[in-house]
């Protein structure tokens with residue numbers, strides 16, 4: 249086979265890289281061992297011929313596209329079952345390349361995502377040991393999803409309308425959807441893929457409501473896959489993205505399930521209908537905390553895909569002639585382009601790093617909870633909510649920025665940036681809508697503020713408040729530590745103001761809920777500021793720690809990325825810094841200069857840094873971002889796959905245009 253020629257610009261970019269790309273690859277993967285494991289899996293899965301598409305997904309109809317994604321999902325399922333990949337998809341470090349291989353198999357979202365992402369984790373965390381044993385026996389016979397959201401309610405879970413009424417005579421629950429707004433709406437895979445669901449429903453026993461609880465419900469026959477009597481299920485139709493996720497609706501007409509199908513690890517219903525309450529009623533919401541935690545590292549990965557595409561393209565693309573006697577420069581040499589792209593690269597590193605820290609915090613708290621200690625759950629919940637909210641939104645903005653940075657070609661489906669955007673922007677809404685998540689964190693911050701005001705000690709992630717409430721302001725220094733202090737001072741100041749507004753409204757006679765609503769813009773700003781303080785501190789600290797363990801040349805690059813991230817956000821939030829610290833106009837000018845220096849320092853390594861995300865072409869799925877940089881050839885090759893290019897004249901000419909032309913002549 250003849251070697252594919254790599255674009256000359258990319259060759260030059262790679263030659264000038266000042267650090268060992270392989271070393272950064274291992275760091276990104278979380279160790280050399282993980283890199284080797286990932287590569288083995290990729291090599292195996294991506295060489296399965298049946299997983300390659302003859303026609304690009306986007307030319308298929310809604311139905312064909314779904315069927316193709318099931319076909320490929322099942323091949324991958326078989327591979328996993330055979331144990332060829334040695335272990336099941338896992339999410340150690342909050343991100344696992346084992347399951348990210350799915351991006352190389354299906355461009356959009358697999359209809360099996362909810363099976364692995366929420367159905368199995370809910371069974372693992374909320375079914376009793378006996379139930380787990382029983383259901384594990386059924387194993388692969390059960391393909392499931394997580395059916396919580398309804399047409400009428402997604403955010404307000406206490407408002408869900410599906411009922412599960414216990415009938416002690418038959419020892420069954422009767423699951424019912426009383427009206428159209430009670431229909432489940434959104435669950436991935438629900439429409440045509442799954443035969444089971446975790447259904448969140450209002451539990452009634454002995455005539456009393458006990459709030460929402462999880463139930464394992466079979467909705468289709470295992471053999472025929474026909475919907476079972478009493479079940480109405482279907483597809484909700486096309487969306488902005490997630491076209492192959494098979495999101496569905498589901499209604500129940502007095503549908504009966506055995507008593508033991510209520511997930512009984514936390515609360516139980518005894519045979520006679522007696523309700524046994526859980527130690528903590530928020531345990532029912534546990535799977536959501538788990539997914540929110542994993543979203544931080546997940547969006548880091550999607551952002552790495554987008555940044556790889558856009559940076560490589562920017563190295564290949566030449567445009568404009570600022571100097572008449574010189575060739576058109578690479579667009580990557582425009583500082584505005586670097587400004588658009590390097591923050592995307594740095595953000596991916598920040599979210600991966602903080603995502604790993606959040607994951608280890610999560611696993612520690614869960615381990616404590618297994619021993620009956622729930623003390624840290626509120627702090628974990630508050631942290632997961634604001635980080636999920638800010639990381640999903642920032643990642644969406646960065647992906648969109650990467651698309652803008654690719655000009656017109658970024659708008660092509662074949663660039664894959666529109667699909668990646670569809671995947672990332674969904675995370676802003678699902679698993680807890682952005683504003684709603686910020687408001688959850690705000691509840692925690694208000695409590696923390698009250699505690700601090702009473703001189704009580706605070707939990708670690710909000711402890712900074714004590715210092716800044718005492719000092720009133722932050723003495724600015726143009727150093728990473730100074731910037732982090734600035735973010736903490738901003739967060740403290742905003743929390744204080746939001747609380748004062750809230751308390752003032754209450755004092756003036758408003759209900760707490762109305763006072764909350766009136767102060768809610770300040771509350772979400774406070775919550776966002778808190779998340780930024782956590783992100784900056786944790787990213788910087790971790791990069792400093794890592795820098796002592798890697799080669800000096802890599803330490804320099806990592807430090808530059810982390811410093812760029814801090815400077816970028818300090819400049820973005822300069823107004824806040826002016827309000828809550830002693831920063832001066834001169835300090836801001838100096839920050840700006842340092843930011844521009846950092847862009848210039850990162851520039852020679854830009855391609856090397858995205859190469860170190862080590863995302864194979866089959867996983868990038870992009871005409872613009874492939875390793876060899878054959879951008880124009882690939883754009884043309886992909887365009888030629890358009891079914892419209894298969895014939896010189898389309899039949900619509902004879903049917904419609906020609907008669908129109910004839911009419912026009914008359």
Ligand SMILES: CCCCCCCC/C=C\CCCCCCCCC/C=C/C(=O)SCCNC(=O)CCNC(=O)[C@H](O)C(C)(C)COP(=O)(O)OP(=O)(O)OC[C@H]1O[C@@H](n2cnc3c(N)ncnc32)[C@H](O)[C@@H]1OP(=O)(O)O
Nearest residue numbers: 321325347360361364365403405530533629678679680691
């Ligand atoms: C084919 C082979 C392929 C192989 C490869 C595999 C491929 C795939 C594998 C893996 C993929 C992995 C990817 C997984 C991704 C999953 C995709 C998910 C798609 C989307 C799913 C969904 O969206 S599911 C639905 C999510 N829904 C929500 O998030 C709803 C949001 N609403 C809420 O959470 C709550 O209602 C809300 C928090 C808003 C309020 O609740 P409420 O009951 O009203 O409580 P409230 O009175 O306000 O608060 C009381 C008290 O409790 C605290 N609290 C609230 N929630 C929690 C919690 N979760 N934990 C702890 N505490 C909580 C709250 O703060 C209050 O505290 P106090 O202030 O009173 O102290």
Ligand SMILES: Cc1cc2nc3c(=O)[nH]c(=O)nc-3n(C[C@H](O)[C@H](O)[C@H](O)COP(=O)(O)OP(=O)(O)OC[C@H]3O[C@@H](n4cnc5c(N)ncnc54)[C@H](O)[C@@H]3O)c2cc1C
Nearest residue numbers: 394395396397401402403434435436674678679680681683
């Ligand atoms: C791609 C995708 C996949 C999904 N997959 C699943 C799934 O597999 N399973 C599942 O069960 N669900 C799923 N969902 C549903 C998802 O979890 C909900 O859409 C999400 O939780 C938001 O709820 P909502 O749609 O009711 O929005 P709403 O709550 O109606 O939000 C609408 C607006 O109202 C605002 N708002 C609502 N309440 C408040 C408040 N208290 N204070 C201030 N503002 C408020 C919000 O900020 C938002 O701007 C999915 C959704 C999407 C988009």
